[in-house]
Amino acid sequence: MTRIVWFRQDLRLTDNPALSAASQHGSVLPVYILDDTNAADWAMGGASRWWLHHSLQSLNHSLQGRLLLLRGDPLSLLPLLSEAIHADGIHWNRCYEPWRIARDARLKEQLKDSGIAVESHNGSLLWEPWQALKQDGTPYKVFTPFWRKGCLLGAIPRQVIPAPSDLDCLSLGGSPYARQVGDAGITALNLLPTIPWDQGMRATWQIGEDAVRQRLREFLDTGLGDYKQGRNFPARPNVSRLSPHLHFGEISPHQVWTEAQRHGAENGADENLDCFLSELGWREFSYSLLYHHPTLMRDSLQSKFDHFPWQHDDALLHAWQRGQTGFPLIDAGMRELWQTGYMHNRVRMVVGSFLVKNLRTHWHRGEEWFWDCLVDADLAANSASWQWIAGCGADAAPYFRVFNPVTQSERFDPQGDYIRRYVPEIAALPDKYLHNPSAAPAGVLREAGIVLGKDYPEAIVDLKDSREQALAAFKGL
DNA sequence: CCTGGAGTTGTCCTA
């Protein structure tokens, strides 16, 4: 008998509970379905699609070209496929986006009614969101107790599952079955851009299961040692850059957890290891928030923010999006995002704070832009993080937490290495004025050959004024 | 039910 393995956000062979379970029943048909019909507003953005193309290619390669690629509605495709190949069961690893939960629940009902076994597995979270609860059975709203009590004191994450050694993949190549359900093939999924905006991305990333395991080893060997401090400096190589791989499931958090613990056991566990593991905790926390608050992507957790006096100015928003704000750290971050599909975490906070507080733009605008541009765009992490920086999330972020992009720049990119990489037109400025060209004396600008407003924008907003206005608006709530 | 300590990531002013 054959079991279908429906790949979704688990594009790997190692530590894949659904694949391993299915393979124990006999032959396996691996399938991926590009589902734009059920996602509504949260269909994958452009950068994510680009990543997906390469990740699917890598997975297909690992499966000796046996991955069936379809596009359409799984609710109709999977019953058809099951019938066509006489599958007696379907396995998948759980997803936690509300629309996916709803879709999968419907599908499960449907398949069970037609006598097909359905098994869902946990492939992407260390702790299920319905397990990490307070004593009284309700979900946590604050990270620290969630992580320390709800997670770390709970069940130990399961062992990593080896890739199936004797995988028997059903091949449908050219068979009528594949055509019956519409074998799209990877190019037909149209995941790649029609105009070549992906050059910077291709130069930045190595995609796929083998590549990410190498990346993890490299990070543990060279980045973890000074993680706690170094991770704040965007020019330093101390962040893991695992997020897109984790999002698409080329690696599981269990693998990261296990490898990091092993590294700690061999080299000494310290606050750097704890700090890194707690970043996995933030991922878990975001998923927990989304699971228990299914409208997290839309509704502010603190409803008083419904009355916040947001402003909207297309020109200011556009300047932010394209990295033309006149604040070099902001512009470097937004251009890093545009060019590579990624932005350093410290800089994400600074650009987010700037958009929401200094420009007083609704956090939805930032959320949407990141969704389209990030290769690690993840509904849980993106929604939770924008709410956090906007101050409307579950954690009571102090109202006075407004990042100053110039101060942050001086503190975390003191030599300007990050800025000069992404904002080369001001590279000739001395470090002292690199962080805020609008404050540079005319002579310094002339010396560097820069005309503000022509070669590089004047600051689009007054930091002091806009900060005070944001604080006043908050006070008015 | 009550109580008290704590809450990822900051900034600015003052002494």
Place this chain on the structure above:
DNA sequence: TTAGGACAACTCCAG
């Protein structure tokens, strides 16, 4: 130059 305190008040969470 640098360190410390102010900046609201509230909710969360565990005992």
